[in-house]
Amino acid sequence: MPNNIILGSGIAGISAGYHLKQKGIDSVIYEKDNDWGGLCGNFTIDGFRFDRFVHFTFTKDEYIAGIFEKSSPLYAHPSVSYNYYQGCWLKHPAINNLAALPTETKVKIITDFVNRPHTEVADIQNYDEWLRVQNGNYFTDNFAAVYTRKYWGQSPKDMETKWIGNRIYSPALEEVLRGSYSEQAANFYYTNYMKYPKKGGFRSILDDCRQGLDIRFNKKVVRISPSSKQIFFADGSCETYSRLISSLPLPEIVKMIDGCPTEVLTAAEHLNWTCGYQVSLGFNRPDVAKYLWFYIYDADIPPARVYSPNLKSPDNAPEGCSSLQAEIFYANDAEISPAELVLKQTVDKLKSVCGFSDSDILVQDIRFERYANVTFTHGIYHHREIILKYLTSQGIESIGRFGKWDYLWTFQAFKTGMEI
Numbered sequence: 001m002p003n004n005i006i007l008g009s010g011i012a013g014i015s016a017g018y019h020l021k022q023k024g025i026d027s028v029i030y031e032k033d034n035d036w037g038g039l040c041g042n043f044t045i046d047g048f049r050f051d052r053f054v055h056f057t058f059t060k061d062e063y064i065a066g067i068f069e070k071s072s073p074l075y076a077h078p079s080v081s082y083n084y085y086q087g088c089w090l091k092h093p094a095i096n097n098l099a100a101l102p103t104e105t106k107v108k109i110i111t112d113f114v115n116r117p118h119t120e121v122a123d124i125q126n127y128d129e130w131l132r133v134q135n136g137n138y139f140t141d142n143f144a145a146v147y148t149r150k151y152w153g154q155s156p157k158d159m160e161t162k163w164i165g166n167r168i169y170s171p172a173l174e175e176v177l178r179g180s181y182s183e184q185a186a187n188f189y190y191t192n193y194m195k196y197p198k199k200g201g202f203r204s205i206l207d208d209c210r211q212g213l214d215i216r217f218n219k220k221v222v223r224i225s226p227s228s229k230q231i232f233f234a235d236g237s238c239e240t241y242s243r244l245i246s247s248l249p250l251p252e253i254v255k256m257i258d259g260c261p262t263e264v265l266t267a268a269e270h271l272n273w274t275c276g277y278q279v280s281l282g283f284n285r286p287d288v289a290k291y292l293w294f295y296i297y298d299a300d301i302p303p304a305r306v307y308s309p310n311l312k313s314p315d316n317a318p319e320g321c322s323s324l325q326a327e328i329f330y331a332n333d334a335e336i337s338p339a340e341l342v343l344k345q346t347v348d349k350l351k352s353v354c355g356f357s358d359s360d361i362l363v364q365d366i367r368f369e370r371y372a373n374v375t376f377t378h379g380i381y382h383h384r385e386i387i388l389k390y391l392t393s394q395g396i397e398s399i400g401r402f403g404k405w406d407y408l409w410t411f412q413a414f415k416t417g418m419e420i
């Protein structure tokens, strides 16, 4: 009897299991955690539900949107977010909405924007150059480069630029000038709406397709033998597979494979990613959260981004309450500050940013994710290719954000599961 095994019950693994099932093919999903969803999952504390980082869906793919929508009715929130910089609130994108800044800062930003280098895109060597060509030096040095270090854990010089695509808006002088007088009504975000399930947290978009799937929890894979087609788990058990589909992170899986060549292990050592803390806060007041999400540029405030679970859906917080979750990122090889310290620093700083006090807090929690974003440091494509070619040669089909090692949003991770 064929034994189709899928590793990981995140959105990619669930999509793989669902699409095999649609073809009448059974599979078993093995998951190291005690619940499904991976990064799409959530946790609840005293009636406050928090996703594992921000999470909205904005896919234009009708087939995938149909599956998500069939699982759960969705709110469509206008994609309006804000930026916090030294006590000022600027609508996103900041460069298009400078109005709230002091005059001197605006003058420096606009002067440097006008005098920005005009390098041909093909000649741009790294993300730092790209930022300067887009924004000018002052905005890059004081906003974008600081944010890059907070979000990507890297200096912009150490990153390449192919990942950018339409993710970051490139402003025109007219827009920058207009936004320096008053906040612009126009939305410059890459999508007009951010959709979110009315009930059950983000992972509810998968409720329909996960039905009937055989997911086995607390099954951490620790070793894979492609020659005997066996996988071994941390609990000492072992399974034989006929087909193996994995959404495990590339740097992890290569270390599990018997006889993995040095060249492949070395390539994996060159991959970079971010890991990070989620600081989750529940309040006894309905009005702490004012923005669906916002970015923080100040280097002395730990979070790069903060979002509001209760504004995503009131179902995420008890009645009369509000909530925030702050995201704090590190490079995978950086020294990670202790959780208690990060929690304290974050709460202390957010008190003045968001206007709350200790007596407003009902719930505070901090947890760590080992894998958040793939980082596009130089050489990524070369090293990734070595690893993926090797996995293919061993008959392992790699899917998902960390299995493809790419900047995939949920619908794109879902698609990789669909394509197997």
Ligand SMILES: Cc1cc2nc3c(=O)[nH]c(=O)nc-3n(C[C@H](O)[C@H](O)[C@H](O)COP(=O)(O)OP(=O)(O)OC[C@H]3O[C@@H](n4cnc5c(N)ncnc54)[C@H](O)[C@@H]3O)c2cc1C
Pocket (backbone or CB within 6 Å): 007, 008, 009, 010, 011, 012, 013, 030, 031, 032, 033, 036, 037, 038, 039, 040, 053, 054, 055, 056, 057, 058, 219, 220, 221, 222, 247, 248, 249, 252, 327, 371, 372, 373, 399, 400, 401, 402, 403, 408, 409, 410, 411, 413
């Ligand atoms: C900060 C942040 C914000 C994001 N916001 C959005 C957003 O707003 N919209 C959007 O579309 N996307 C967003 N994403 C991206 C989205 O989270 C991912 O694309 C998607 O969840 C990846 O799914 P996956 O199944 O590929 O990986 P994962 O969700 O990581 O699933 C992998 C699974 O494998 C399991 N696993 C790992 N190792 C083992 C092992 N040894 N044995 C067994 N199981 C194992 C893990 O526990 C996990 O369940 C965001 C990501 C981050 C980090």
